[in-house]
Amino acid sequence: MPVPTSALSARHQDLDLRLVEGVWPEGIRGDAVFSAPQVATDLPFALFGFGVLCRLSLRPGRHGADPDRFAWRTNVIDTPSQRLHAAAAETFNPGPTGYLSPFGFPNAANTAPLPWDGRLFATWDVGRPVEVDPVSLTFLGDVGSQRSWGPATLPGDSVLPFYFTTAHPVVDPERQCLWTVKQSFNMDGSTQLHVVHWDGLGTEVSVWPISNGVVFGSSHTVSQTREYLVLADSGNFKADPGEMAGGPRTVTIDDDAAVYLIRKDALLDSPIGTPHEGTPFRVAPTTGHFYACWDDSDGVRVLFEHMDRMDLGFKLQAGDLDALGRPVDPGLVGFYNTAMAPSTISEVLFDPATQQRKVEAHHRDEWSWNLELSAMDWSVAGMESPVLHHVAYQGYRPGAVSQRAVEIYGDRLGPLPGEDTPGSLVSFRRGSLEVHSRHEYADTGDHITSPAFAPDLDRARGGQHGWVVLPVLSDEGFRVELFDAADVGRGPVAVLASPNRECVPVMLHSAWMRDDDTPVDCERLRFGDDIPEGVLDSLGPELAAVVDGVVADLDVAVAARTV
Numbered sequence: 173m174p175v176p177t178s179a180l181s182a183r184h185q186d187l188d189l190r191l192v193e194g195v196w197p198e199g200i201r202g203d204a205v206f207s208a209p210q211v212a213t214d215l216p217f218a219l220f221g222f223g224v225l226c227r228l229s230l231r232p233g234r235h236g237a238d239p240d241r242f243a244w245r246t247n248v249i250d251t252p253s254q255r256l257h258a259a260a261a262e263t264f265n266p267g268p269t270g271y272l273s274p275f276g277f278p279n280a281a282n283t284a285p286l287p288w289d290g291r292l293f294a295t296w297d298v299g300r301p302v303e304v305d306p307v308s309l310t311f312l313g314d315v316g317s318q319r320s321w322g323p324a325t326l327p328g329d330s331v332l333p334f335y336f337t338t339a340h341p342v343v344d345p346e347r348q349c350l351w352t353v354k355q356s357f358n359m360d361g362s363t364q365l366h367v368v369h370w371d372g373l374g375t376e377v378s379v380w381p382i383s384n385g386v387v388f389g390s391s392h393t394v395s396q397t398r399e400y401l402v403l404a405d406s407g408n409f410k411a412d413p414g415e416m417a418g419g420p421r422t423v424t425i426d427d428d429a430a431v432y433l434i435r436k437d438a439l440l441d442s443p444i445g446t447p448h449e450g451t452p453f454r455v456a457p458t459t460g461h462f463y464a465c466w467d468d469s470d471g472v473r474v475l476f477e478h479m480d481r482m483d484l485g486f487k488l489q490a491g492d493l494d495a496l497g498r499p500v501d502p503g504l505v506g507f508y509n510t511a512m513a514p515s516t517i518s519e520v521l522f523d524p525a526t527q528q529r530k531v532e533a534h535h536r537d538e539w540s541w542n543l544e545l546s547a548m549d550w551s552v553a554g555m556e557s558p559v560l561h562h563v564a565y566q567g568y569r570p571g572a573v574s575q576r577a578v579e580i581y582g583d584r585l586g587p588l589p590g591e592d593t594p595g596s597l598v599s600f601r602r603g604s605l606e607v608h609s610r611h612e613y614a615d616t617g618d619h620i621t622s623p624a625f626a627p628d629l630d631r632a633r634g635g636q637h638g639w640v641v642l643p644v645l646s647d648e649g650f651r652v653e654l655f656d657a658a659d660v661g662r663g664p665v666a667v668l669a670s671p672n673r674e675c676v677p678v679m680l681h682s683a684w685m686r687d688d689d690t691p692v693d694c695e696r697l698r699f700g701d702d703i704p705e706g707v708l709d710s711l712g713p714e715l716a717a718v719v720d721g722v723v724a725d726l727d728v729a730v731a732a733r734t735v
């Protein structure tokens with residue numbers, strides 16, 4: 173079976189999920205939150221649509237659901253970008269990074285939810301993080317003013333600035349701040365990293381350039397230890413200037429990528445804008461996601477989820493043949509080109525003093541195709557002493573691999589399976605990366621997506637005590653499967669399903685957050701105060717009036733949400 177067509181054709185909606193198998197555990201608490209794009213069929217890359225947040229209550233009977241139902245609540249985030257699009261869609265045109273508009277570059281905020289002590293943020297690689305109301309999932313404010321972020325990645329003042337950032341900023345639990353990045357373009361098409369710091373309280377961020385921090389793909393993840401930030405060139409997406417100019421895609425991803433370690437206190441002890449150098453390393457294969465252990469007393473230990481031969485720049489196009497020579501399902505046009513090799517995970521120990529690195533463990537298997545996403549315990553104790561790391565693999569999907577990509581990669585690929593292979597949920601022991609437990613999805617029509625770890629709050633932290641929440645997309649209807657984190661190989665202990673076999677479209681990252689929903693009262697950036705001087709005049713009266721309308725509507729809406 174290929175990727176379910178409902179992954180691109182279904183629509184986001186509120187659902188009251190029902191328990192259809194097993195017993196729902198009493199001790200589970202909190203909510204699982206998911207980021208997703210609205211599937212935008214008018215864009216060349218359908219996953220660059222405006223962001224949706226989905227929130228699943230892990231206790232029944234909440235948010236209006238019946239006592240035996242589980243509330244799945246969704247909302248399109250009404251960012252200034254989304255509101256401007258809604259008000260003047262005719263002025264928005266498809267572009268390589270989503271929409272282009274006379275207002276600037278819309279921030280889709282569609283990739284990852286980021287909880288922070290009861291607050292909730294949504295992120296994207298090409299925009300500032302945005303804060304949302306954790307219950308209504310509506311917009312509250314952008315993180316940091318344009319003035320404090322400094323020059324945008326593409327120059328020029330606009331209502332919607334183009335900031336090339338990261339989809340995965342991190343919250344520093346000891347310094348109580350958010351670390352993220354900004355990238356600026358170099359003459360050769362590479363980008364220069366800047367570290368961005370926000371204390372969560374006001375409208376200003378602090379920015380320091382990393383003078384040797386050059387990336388050629390994207391800086392998709394920021395990770396951290398107690399003392400260090402870990403930045404990397406993800407390497408799984410490279411801009412192709414020829415393609416952006418309308419030609420065929422010819423750029424391929426590299427075999428390895430750069431990693432930079434940067435001391436947090438060196439940044440904080442220096443004036444804003446002071447250039448810093450990171451300690452450079454290389455890592456292979458390329459990697460989208462990586463997670464460092466908090467304790468760095470013996471070096472910086474990082475678990476890399478490699479995306480071997482996963483080139484996110486190749487998207488499925490009309491007229492493509494798939495890896496088996498069949499016409500690509502028209503329903504999958506706009507989806508990304510899935511993995512062309514099994515995925516590796518590794519644990520690497522970096523010594524910033526000696527610049528030595530050691531691969532301490534790695535794992536790659538015949539079933540490890542399409543490493544999708546993972547679940548871990550994000551508490552300080554969990555990051556300090558991680559025990560289990562849970563990874564969802566989707567299996568090989570020849571129907572979502574284009575011949576164009578296979579031909580361009582040529583002998584850089586190993587043999588490809590002749591058919592779809594099952595997905596798996598796998599728990600690895602941290603340190604050795606031995607397989608602790610594995611559950612296989614025999615039905616290749618099951619598209620397993622982003623897992624979240626819900627901790628058992630009464631037991632030791634580290635990913636071994638609690639539950640793994642795993643959404644499963646299928647043309648047969650949406651399910652959420654719940655696993656005992658200590659033994660995922662047992663299969664799900666409980667399964668929730670949509671009441672009438674409704675399908676849910678593609679989702680990206682997930683997170684677990686508490687469900688006490690304490691409102692946080694703090695100063696937030698007002699959209700109207702973020703528009704650079706003179707920009708409205710340059711738009712002309714008609715478009716300026718559209719912006720003024722969105723400013724006024726957001727003032728009313730945000731004030732109502734934060735009372």
Ligand SMILES: [Fe+2]
Pocket residue numbers: 283284339340392460461681
């Ligand atoms: Fe990601």
